[in-house]
Amino acid sequence: MRAKHAPKVMAIASAGGHWVQLMRLVPAWDGCNVIYVTTNPGFRKAVEAAATARTQDKPRFFSVAEANRWQKARLVLSFAQIAWVILTTWPDVIVTTGAAPGFFAVWIGKRLGMRTVWIDSIANAEEISLSGQKVGKHATLWLTQWEHLAQAEGPYYRGSVL
């Protein structure tokens, strides 16, 4: 159940490890109006089941193109799709665990005045990801999951998904 004017939260991550980490943050947006974005349409049922298990309203779900840094055309497509979803859903807050889709979402969301959170993947135990280094300082909140990587001006350490 959510209040009439509950915050609208976009939770976005590419499929794979980034998504597994995002799914461990689900309680953070209990009671919110939730929009999931990922790169595998097969995750729709999982997020709907997760919402039901926590007696939450059915979230919205969008799948966008998967692209790595070498696939320029797919990156452009992915950027356009994410921009479209953000513009048409207009979230209050964007939360991401990476990678490319989260990078785009934070970059776009920041320009639209939305609150943004970049949580660097727990897989980056020795250095912050390249994406995080580039987009982290644009995020409202920039987090690392490793205390030894935290810095005074960000990223901060506030615990991990484990």
Next chain:
Amino acid sequence: MGTPRAGGRAVLPGVGPLIFLTVGSHEPFDRLVRGVDLWCGAAGKGDQVMGQITARANYRPKHFRSVESLEPEAFSQVFEEAACIVSHAGMGTIISALDSGKPIAVMPRRGHLNETRNDHQYATTRQFADYPGLLVAESEEDLAPTLDRLISLDTTNNAIPRYADTALLGALRSIIHLGGENNGNG
């Protein structure tokens, strides 16, 4: 009891796998697949292993069943049915194994072998070296003894909590609710 699982056994005819090998959904990891295959041949464990090895895998296992990819639901089902997991050192698989209390053996992809763009998986194995229920094979030479240890591990469920640190969830909640109510867009 339990819910029906229509179609689940279509992926796995016959007995369910005791050991699920996954290399992640993106890049092949021939070195790991070959290592597990050699172990299966030598130890006679092939019929207990099910592998997910990606479409671009060059090495095709001779001793165990494999598929290129699994849709999320099928993946979850195979994962759930497995007694233990063998995988690259990707955090998604590691977290999923810890989350379900299944022992897992990992071998890191290496940057200098162009298996990843950098050595972050190797870093992961160093950080998680002493984690209960997680075994590390640094290279293919370590794989057979590591797999022998894996299948002898106590599989008593010692799953980790399902969700992130409460501190992290709290940090997210405070930023989500910082602006108070939605200003009515949408």
